[in-house]
Every structure is written in structure tokens, then in C-alpha cells.
Amino acid sequence: FSIKYSPIGSNLEEFRMEAFFLASPTGEYLIEKHLCGFIDRSICDNFWEQVAQADNDPKQLRPLIPIPNTQNRFICHVNRHGLVYMGIVSSEFPPLWCIEFLQRVDTVLNDYFTPISASKIKEYFVLVYQIVDEMLDYGASNLTEPNGLRELINPPSTVGTLLGSRTVASTLPESILSNTPWRKKNVRYTQNEIFLDFVESIHAIVDRNGITTYSTVSGEAHANCKLSGFPDVCLSFQNPGIIDDTAFHPCVRYSRFTNEKVVSFVPPDGRFVLMKYRVLSPMSLPIYVRPEFTFGKDSGTIAIQVSPRNTQGHPLENVVIEIPFPPEVASVSLTASQGPFKFDSIKKIGRWEIGKLVIERTASLNGQVTLSAETDVRPTLTAQFRVAMLGSSGLKINSLDVGHERYKPYKGMRFLTRSGSVQIRT
Numbered sequence: 001f002s003i004k005y006s007p008i009g010s011n012l013e014e015f016r017m018e019a020f021f022l023a024s025p026t027g028e029y030l031i032e033k034h035l036c037g038f039i040d041r042s043i044c045d046n047f048w049e050q051v052a053q054a055d056n057d058p059k060q061l062r063p064l065i066p067i068p069n070t071q072n073r074f075i076c077h078v079n080r081h082g083l084v085y086m087g088i089v090s091s092e093f094p095p096l097w098c099i100e101f102l103q104r105v106d107t108v109l110n111d112y113f114t115p116i117s118a119s120k121i122k123e124y125f126v127l128v129y130q131i132v133d134e135m136l137d138y139g140a141s142n143l144t145e146p147n148g149l150r151e152l153i154n155p156p157s158t159v160g161t162l163l164g165s166r167t168v169a170s171t172l173p174e175s176i177l178s179n180t181p182w183r184k185k186n187v188r189y190t191q192n193e194i195f196l197d198f199v200e201s202i203h204a205i206v207d208r209n210g211i212t213t214y215s216t217v218s219g220e221a222h223a224n225c226k227l228s229g230f231p232d233v234c235l236s237f238q239n240p241g242i243i244d245d246t247a248f249h250p251c252v253r254y255s256r257f258t259n260e261k262v263v264s265f266v267p268p269d270g271r272f273v274l275m276k277y278r279v280l281s282p283m284s285l286p287i288y289v290r291p292e293f294t295f296g297k298d299s300g301t302i303a304i305q306v307s308p309r310n311t312q313g314h315p316l317e318n319v320v321i322e323i324p325f326p327p328e329v330a331s332v333s334l335t336a337s338q339g340p341f342k343f344d345s346i347k348k349i350g351r352w353e354i355g356k357l358v359i360e361r362t363a364s365l366n367g368q369v370t371l372s373a374e375t376d377v378r379p380t381l382t383a384q385f386r387v388a389m390l391g392s393s394g395l396k397i398n399s400l401d402v403g404h405e406r407y408k409p410y411k412g413m414r415f416l417t418r419s420g421s422v423q424i425r426t
Contacts, residue, residue, distance in 0.1 A: 201218050295375055
């Protein structure tokens with residue numbers, strides 16, 4: 001499927017959130033906003049009970065949780081930056097709308113108070129409430145563009161706090177009323193430049209024979225735009241046919257991408273995510289892992305080799321191999337040729353932090369384990385890594401053109417490959 005990332009809240013009568021809560025992972029409520037009548041915070045008690053059962057980690061729960069003993073109400077939640085964003089919705093409410101909105105609230109707050117935290121929420125409580133109030137009007141999303149919000153609500157500053165200046169603008173910004181609310185008016189830079197970072201995450205499953213049985217790449221194009229005036233930017237690809245799924249920032253002209261396969265847009269000022277995409281075609285992993293596990297009655301042997309592969313000469317960085325051992329493993333004695341190896345005897349998880357691996361370099365982990373009972377369980381390893389200046393999807397950039405302005409800006413593009421969920425079965 002292909003999704004257009006459009007401004008949320010286009011149908012205000014149909015899509016409404018009944019209540020909004022912002023809390024810490026321990027259950028301390030920081031912000032609450034009642035939109036369609038008062039809803040007591042006790043409605044979230046079942047959610048916190050499930051969090052406690054999941055080792056106090058909300059990320060382990062489903063994003064949409066039914067609320068018992070209510071009229072088809074649900075809790076939609078997002079956990080980011082050590083904060084829990086919750087929305088109370090009804091059964092007729094599109095859950096993806098709510099998830100996207102909660103993620104947008106976190107993005108905006110992190111843009112205002114980098115890095116966002118519970119202490120920042122308490123310190124700037126009034127300002128945070130004003131931001132949420134502008135973003136959520138009677139249960140429907142209103143103004144969600146960071147640039148428009150910054151023009152309407154001033155970010156916190158030391159000078160403004162000392163002078164007691166107003167945080168909300170006395171007049172409505174012109175950009176909010178225009179067809180491009182994401183673009184500020186009269187932007188001027190002495191040096192005009194635009195940079196694009198394509199960050200691609202690999203998700204793959206490798207069987208015990210070293211054959212990749214499943215692989216996909218999800219990518220994001222992060223833009224940093226510092227262009228004067230009202231530029232029109234066009235990004236084209238050499239092989240746009242390999243892109244399967246797309247999601248765009250509202251500034252992108254979706255009809256032109258559908259017809260011509262080019263990304264044409266009037267960019268916001270500053271940093272933003274231009275597009276998200278997915279490539280389903282088979283690819284070669286930049287890492288090779290060869291595990292060998294042999295378990296007997298009371299002991300076993302382990303030998304793991306890790307090396308770079310298909311990296312176009314670029315080294316692997318931040319390489320980490322995690323090994324979930326069977327519960328029958330009592331102790332381990334493993335020696336690594338590179339990087340430390342740590343074993344958590346309670347959770348039965350081994351973590352091998354290899355670090356950087358250059359071309360034609362192989363790291364190995366060898367040793368024995370002691371078993372309390374015989375087992376036939378073969379663990380599934382997970383690999384973490386990153387490769388700079390490498391695009392694993394094979395997507396090629398053709399050109400990045402800036403029009404409607406006389407200046408010639410500096411343009412830069414680069415790729416970064418990192419691991420998503422990479423599993424190696426033994």
C-alpha cells in the first residue's frame with residue numbers, strides 16, 4: 001500500500017479524542033486534558049496494571065488496549081523519551097490517527113525542550129499545556145506543524161523568563177493561514193544549503209545454514225533545510241521502482257510522485273522528516289554471522305564468527321551480538337577475540353560488544369557452557385550494527401534541484417545503514 005502523510009485531523013467531526021494524558025513510566029501524571037467531558041484518570045488503571053505485568057516496560061504492550069467495563073473505549077499509547085503519551089478513544093476512532101498524533105506531540109515537545117523529560121514538563125508546565133491546547137482542539141488535531149507552533153508560541157528562553165515576556169503571539173502568524181503552513185515567511189540565510197540523510201534499517205532473518213530467508217529495508221529521509229525565500233525543491237531517483245511503500249511530509253506533492261516518481265516540495269525551514277519508505281526486494285546483509293552451538297548432557301561448546309560483508313569497503317560500527325541462552329545454562333566461560341563479553345546469569349542473556357570491524361577482519365567468540373539439565377533449545381541470536389555511507393536498499397539518487405530562487409545553494413546527501421531486527425537462527 002502507499003500512504004500519503006497528510007495533515008492529521010482533516011475530518012474534525014469524525015475523529016475525536018476524548019482525553020489526553022502525559023505521564024512518566026512510573027505512573028506519575030504530568031499533563032491531562034479532558035476534551036469531551038471529564039474522564040477520571042482512574043480509567044488508565046488497567047493500563048498501568050498491564051505495564052507492571054510487563055516488567056514496567058510500556059513498549060512491550062500493544063499500542064491499543066481495551067478498557068474494561070466501559071462503552072467500547074480504548075487506550076492508545078506511545079512511549080518515547082521516557083514519557084508515556086495516552087489518548088482515550090472510542091471504538092469508532094481510527095487507531096493509527098491517534099498513534100500518529102501522539103508521536104507528533106512528542107516530536108513537537110522534543111523540538112521545544114530538547115531533550116524532553118519529565119523534569120522539563122514540570123518546569124514549563126504552562127508552556128507545555130499551551131502547546132497541547134493548540135495541537136488538540138476539542139478532541140481534534142488543530143495545528144501540528146512545528147514551524148507554525150513556534151511562530152504562535154515562543155520557545156522557552158532565559159531572557160524571556162527573566163523579563164516575563166509573553167509566550168503566545170498577539171497576532172495570528174501569516175504562515176498558518178497560507179497554503180503552506182509548514183513554511184515560515186521571509187526566511188533569510190547568508191549561506192543557503194540543504195542536506196538529506198537517508199537512514200535505512202535492515203530487518204532480516206538468517207537460517208542456520210547462513211541463508212537469508214527474509215529481508216526488508218525501511219528508510220527515512222531526514223532533511224535539514226536552510227534556504228532563503230520560497231524555494232521549490234525536486235528530488236529524483238535513478239531507480240524509483242524499487243520503492244514499495246511510501247509516507248510523505250505534508251509538503252510533498254503526492255500526485256506528482258504518483259505520476260512521475262519524483263519528490264517535489266516546498267520545504268519547511270530547519271529539520272524535518274521528508275519521507276519514509278520501504279523496500280521489499282532481496283538484499284545482501286552487510287554482516288556475516290556464523291554460529292555453532294553444541295549441547296550435551298551437562299555441558300556444551302559455542303563458536304561464533306562475525307565479519308563484514310558487502311559493505312563496499314566501509315567498516316561495520318557499533319557491532320553487538322546478543323545471545324539468549326536456554327534456562328538450563330548455569331554458567332558460561334567464553335573468550336572473545338575482540339570486545340568484551342558479558343553474561344547476565346539472571347536473565348540468561350549474553351552480550352558481546354565487538355565495536356568496529358574493518359574489512360577482512362573476523363571477530364570470534366569461543367568457549368564452553370555448563371548445563372544444569374539437558375536441553376535441545378537452540379538460541380536465536382540478534383545482531384546490531386551500523387555502516388556509514390552505505391545504502392542497503394540499493395536506492396540511487398539522480399538529482400536534487402532547487403528552483404524559484406536565483407541563488408545556488410550547497411547540497412549534500414548521504415546514506416546510513418543500521419540494523420533493525422536482524423535474527424540469526426542456530
